Amino acid sequence: MKSLASVWSRWVHQVAHNLRRPRRRRRPYHVPTEACLEDRVLLAAVSFTQSSYTFEVPENSATGTEVGTPQLTPGSPAAYFYIASGNSTDPFVIDPITGVITVYDPSIDYETTSQYTLTVGALDPVTNTYDTATVTVNVQNVDEDPVFANQNYNFNIAENSANGTFVGTVSATNPTGVPAGTPVFYSITGGNSDGAFTIDPNSGDITVAGPIDFEATSQYTLTVLAGNSYGQSTTTVTINVQNVDEDPVFVNGQFNFNVQETAAIGTVVGTVVATNPNGVPQNTPIFYTIVAGNDAGDFTIDPTTGEISVANALNFEATPQYTLTVLASNSLGFDTVTVVINVQDVLNA
Ligand SMILES: [Ca+2]
Ligand SMILES: [Ca+2]
Ligand SMILES: [Ca+2]
Numbered sequence: 001m002k003s004l005a006s007v008w009s010r011w012v013h014q015v016a017h018n019l020r021r022p023r024r025r026r027r028p029y030h031v032p033t034e035a036c037l038e039d040r041v042l043l044a045a046v047s048f049t050q051s052s053y054t055f056e057v058p059e060n061s062a063t064g065t066e067v068g069t070p071q072l073t074p075g076s077p078a079a080y081f082y083i084a085s086g087n088s089t090d091p092f093v094i095d096p097i098t099g100v101i102t103v104y105d106p107s108i109d110y111e112t113t114s115q116y117t118l119t120v121g122a123l124d125p126v127t128n129t130y131d132t133a134t135v136t137v138n139v140q141n142v143d144e145d146p147v148f149a150n151q152n153y154n155f156n157i158a159e160n161s162a163n164g165t166f167v168g169t170v171s172a173t174n175p176t177g178v179p180a181g182t183p184v185f186y187s188i189t190g191g192n193s194d195g196a197f198t199i200d201p202n203s204g205d206i207t208v209a210g211p212i213d214f215e216a217t218s219q220y221t222l223t224v225l226a227g228n229s230y231g232q233s234t235t236t237v238t239i240n241v242q243n244v245d246e247d248p249v250f251v252n253g254q255f256n257f258n259v260q261e262t263a264a265i266g267t268v269v270g271t272v273v274a275t276n277p278n279g280v281p282q283n284t285p286i287f288y289t290i291v292a293g294n295d296a297g298d299f300t301i302d303p304t305t306g307e308i309s310v311a312n313a314l315n316f317e318a319t320p321q322y323t324l325t326v327l328a329s330n331s332l333g334f335d336t337v338t339v340v341i342n343v344q345d346v347l348n349a
């Protein structure tokens with residue numbers, strides 16, 4: 001019979017050896033007792049079924065999503081599971097009892113980190129044995145870009161429409177790989193250099209934000225972006241500017257006034273009036289000017305009221321009638337009208 005000391009020494013050596021290489025030793029082994037009369041079965045050391053595992057999980061998975069479970073070999077004592085390394089930002093958590101690895105941080109992002117390498121341990125405090133395994137978690141890419149309802153959009157807007165006038169709405173929704181309730185935001189990223197339009201970032205409503213002038217720009221091609229904090233996509237929005245008649249309209253086709261040849265300078269001869277058409281904001285000012293027939297400067301016109309007055313001494317015998325051309329302009333367009341002024345003879349003048 002061997003001495004107890006030599007047997008004990010061999011046993012300690014064996015256990016230490018198996019602890020270093022626990023996976024290679026799965027069978028129970030026998031420990032000699034002092035009496036050497038009966039053997040006692042020693043519990044097996046903790047060991048994983050594999051030295052490494054590979055699991056997959058889609059990015060953006062919710063907290064609690066199951067990733068995988070590194071298994072212990074049959075016959076392994078019950079052990080506490082833990083993540084020893086590779087989890088510094090806490091993307092995952094392991095159930096200490098079951099060993100199930102689940103998502104902890106729901107913002108796992110394929111574009112940032114496509115693979116995690118964890119070291120998972122299992123420890124049995126009773127046998128004081130443990131094992132470790134490498135767990136590779138591959139993050140699966142999912143499509144995260146918002147999807148516009150239409151491939152492109154076409155809207156119409158009348159020129160001179162006031163700021164805030166509604167033009168149209170674009171709409172994009174999240175694909176299934178993006179967590180429900182993730183908001184989509186809109187912005188105009190191209191084609192709006194003159195600031196003619198704006199978009200509501202939440203609703204996608206496009207409205208007028210600046211002067212819209214058919215004669216200057218008859219069509220806009222905007223690039224509109226939809227973003228959801230995971231991704232983004234763009235669409236093309238074509239806005240056709242509709243021409244409207246902008247010229248002021250004189251209330252008469254022609255104006256006929258009379259003035260005595262003796263009228264003093266400043267005497268009012270008459271007033272011409274023009275109004276804005278429907279397509280022009282009605283408070284748009286109209287200015288008047290005499291553009292023909294007044295070479296001698298015998299008349300003057302008030303630019304804001306259209307009131308025509310005598311500016312020089314008149315003489316029926318020299319000029320019995322004037323034919324003026326008066327122009328009305330509202331900065332968007334203009335119109336002209338003929339104004340006939342009949343100078344009335346005064347005896348002895
Ligand atoms: Ca992502
Ligand atoms: Ca992605
Ligand atoms: Ca115009």
Ligand SMILES: [Ca+2]
Pocket residue numbers: 159214215243244245246
């Ligand atoms: Ca026009």
